[in-house]
Amino acid sequence: DTAVSQTPKYLVTQMGNDKSIKCEQNLGHDTMYWYKQDSKKFLKIMFSYNNKELIINETVPNRFSPKSPDKAHLNLHINSLELGDSAVYFCASSSSRQETQYFGPGTRLLVL
C-alpha cells in the first residue's frame, strides 16, 4: 500500500528514558513533518524536512531531535522523556508540487 507509516503505534515508557519513533513514506514526496497532538486534540507542527534538510523547527525543546536519513524517512528521537511529552505524534509528508499533507496513523506516547 502507498502510505505514510509510523512505528511503533503505541509507546509506554518511564520518565527519563530515551525513545525513537520512525516514519516512512512511499508516496515519492520530498517534504516530511512531525506534529504533536496534545490531550486537547490541538495539532501543532514541530519539524519539517525538505530533501533531508531541516526547514521548520518550531521552538521544540532540544531533547527532540529529528533525523532524516533519506527523503522517504524522518525519525524522531526524544531524550530524557518528561510527563508532558505524553501525546500523539503524527508524521506527515507532501510534495513540493502539490500542497496537501498526508498523515501517518500516529504514535501514542505515554510517559509514566
Next chain:
Amino acid sequence: GQNIDQPTEMTATEGAIVQINCTYQTSGFNGLFWYQQHAGEAPTFLSYNVLDGLEEKGRFSSFLSRSKGYSYLLLKELQMKDSASYLCAVRERPDKLIFGTGTRLQVFP
C-alpha cells in the same frame, strides 16, 4: 501573531446540512485546508482553498474569503459516519500548517 478560531462543538441530524466556520489571522497566508479526523485516527485531507470562492467536492464544499480571513466547510446530506473532528488549517510560507483547535461534529439519527 497566529490565531485560528473554530467552534468547539456542533451537533446536527442525519440528512441535514451543517456549516463549520473558521476565522483566521496569520502572516504569509498561502492557502487554507480542511481536514477530517475520526477519534483515534489520523487527519485526512478534505479540501484546499487558495483563491476566494467556493470549492465543491461531492457532499463537501469549502469557501474562502481572504479579505475577511474567513472560511467555512459545508457538509450536505449528513451521514452518521460524518461524526468526527474537522480541522481548519492555514498554510504559511515556507510550508507550515497552522491548525485550529478543531470542531467536534456529532451527527444524530
